[in-house]
Amino acid sequence: MKTSRVAIFHGANQPITLETVAVPPLREGEILVRNEYTTLCRSDLNTFCGKRTEKIPTILGHEIVGVIEELGPNAPLKDCRGSALREGDRVTWAIYASDPHSTMAREGLPQKAPGLFKYGHEEILPESHLHGGLADYCILRRHTPIIGITAEIPLPALALINCSVATVAGALRLAGTLTGRDVLVTGAGMLGVIACAMCRSQGARHVIALDVSDARLETAKKFGANFVSNAAKECGLTVENIKLLAPDIHLSAALDFSGVPETMEMILSALGVGGVAVLVGATFPQRALSINAERLIRNIHTVRGLHNYNQQDFIAAAEFMARHHSDFPFARLVEDAFNLDSVNEAFHSGVNTGAYRIGIRLNER
Numbered sequence: 001m002k003t004s005r006v007a008i009f010h011g012a013n014q015p016i017t018l019e020t021v022a023v024p025p026l027r028e029g030e031i032l033v034r035n036e037y038t039t040l041c042r043s044d045l046n047t048f049c050g051k052r053t054e055k056i057p058t059i060l061g062h063e064i065v066g067v068i069e070e071l072g073p074n075a076p077l078k079d080c081r082g083s084a085l086r087e088g089d090r091v092t093w094a095i096y097a098s099d100p101h102s103t104m105a106r107e108g109l110p111q112k113a114p115g116l117f118k119y120g121h122e123e124i125l126p127e128s129h130l131h132g133g134l135a136d137y138c139i140l141r142r143h144t145p146i147i148g149i150t151a152e153i154p155l156p157a158l159a160l161i162n163c164s165v166a167t168v169a170g171a172l173r174l175a176g177t178l179t180g181r182d183v184l185v186t187g188a189g190m191l192g193v194i195a196c197a198m199c200r201s202q203g204a205r206h207v208i209a210l211d212v213s214d215a216r217l218e219t220a221k222k223f224g225a226n227f228v229s230n231a232a233k234e235c236g237l238t239v240e241n242i243k244l245l246a247p248d249i250h251l252s253a254a255l256d257f258s259g260v261p262e263t264m265e266m267i268l269s270a271l272g273v274g275g276v277a278v279l280v281g282a283t284f285p286q287r288a289l290s291i292n293a294e295r296l297i298r299n300i301h302t303v304r305g306l307h308n309y310n311q312q313d314f315i316a317a318a319e320f321m322a323r324h325h326s327d328f329p330f331a332r333l334v335e336d337a338f339n340l341d342s343v344n345e346a347f348h349s350g351v352n353t354g355a356y357r358i359g360i361r362l363n364e365r
């Protein structure tokens with residue numbers, strides 16, 4: 001009988017325990033994947049330290065790459081791009097599984113469809129186990145968008161595809177075509193620096209990154225930002241500060257990953273005519289924003305929100321990484337001296353250091 005080591009999260013501020021469980025027989029449509037590498041997303045770290053709550057006990061980790069170990073009965077034989085899926089293939093998969101025939105999914109919002117299942121976010125139950133990245137194996141259920149990986153991309157960069165990169169791809173989709181446009185990226189954490197790289201790759205004219213950390217802004221420059229501004233040093237973010245960076249700027253898109261109300265309000269005052277603001281970072285309780293409706297109307301602004309992503313974004317993320325992983329130093333964003341045995345140290349390191357991502361090596365051979 002096949003067994004899997006599993007890192008089980010029991011609640012905030014409690015040690016994650018390592019247990020060994022039997023791998024259950026695969027059900028209709030399921031695929032067994034041997035996990036190779038998982039990065040700890042900010043939401044994993046926030047769950048670990050109690051800033052957000054999750055069903056428990058659970059297996060955290062949803063930014064995962066692995067190899068197909070076994071195709072279950074009537075498992076999909078093609079990935080979501082139409083390429084064959086075979087045992088031994090390296091794959092990554094979306095954070096979600098949901099009924100693709102639901103109204104929500106057909107409207108491009110599968111991440112909000114009824115019956116939504118999210119890897120790395122589900123309670124361990126007798127009938128539902130091995131659904132996270134911090135284990136030797138993960139069972140992919142029906143209706144999971146899967147992508148076969150054939151390009152030679154380092155594992156730390158690959159693992160980023162199915163949360164960070166796909167979410168940013170969704171934000172860019174909502175912002176519209178960026179070629180020749182000036183884009184403001186606020187918050188230069190993991191998603192912000194990936195956004196700089198994706199905007200640059202799409203041919204944006206100016207990519208302006210704003211943050212409160214010089215170190216993070218230096219990283220943003222390596223990922224394609226051609227102007228940066230430290231909000232902490234310049235008495236807050238103002239439209240004037242942005243104009244000082246580049247006087248001919250016309251901000252036609254702004255992507256917020258900071259989640260800071262004052263920053264989002266600044267974005268809305270800095271956008272040019274016809275501009276689009278996409279808000280991604282504010283995934284925690286906060287005060288209402290102050291919006292000047294006259295300004296919004298006269299400048300024909302669009303404000304959009306984004307949570308997670310859809311299959312189109314997931315595919316765009318994989319294609320971006322295949323084309324551009326060597327254009328930017330992605331692997332340097334991931335600190336990965338960890339494995340399942342050191343998973344508690346990995347979480348503490350993620351919470352206590354400024355690392356963009358912590359990587360966990362699994363099943364090393």
Ligand SMILES: [Zn+2]
Nearest residue numbers: 041043163164
């Ligand atoms: Zn995530």
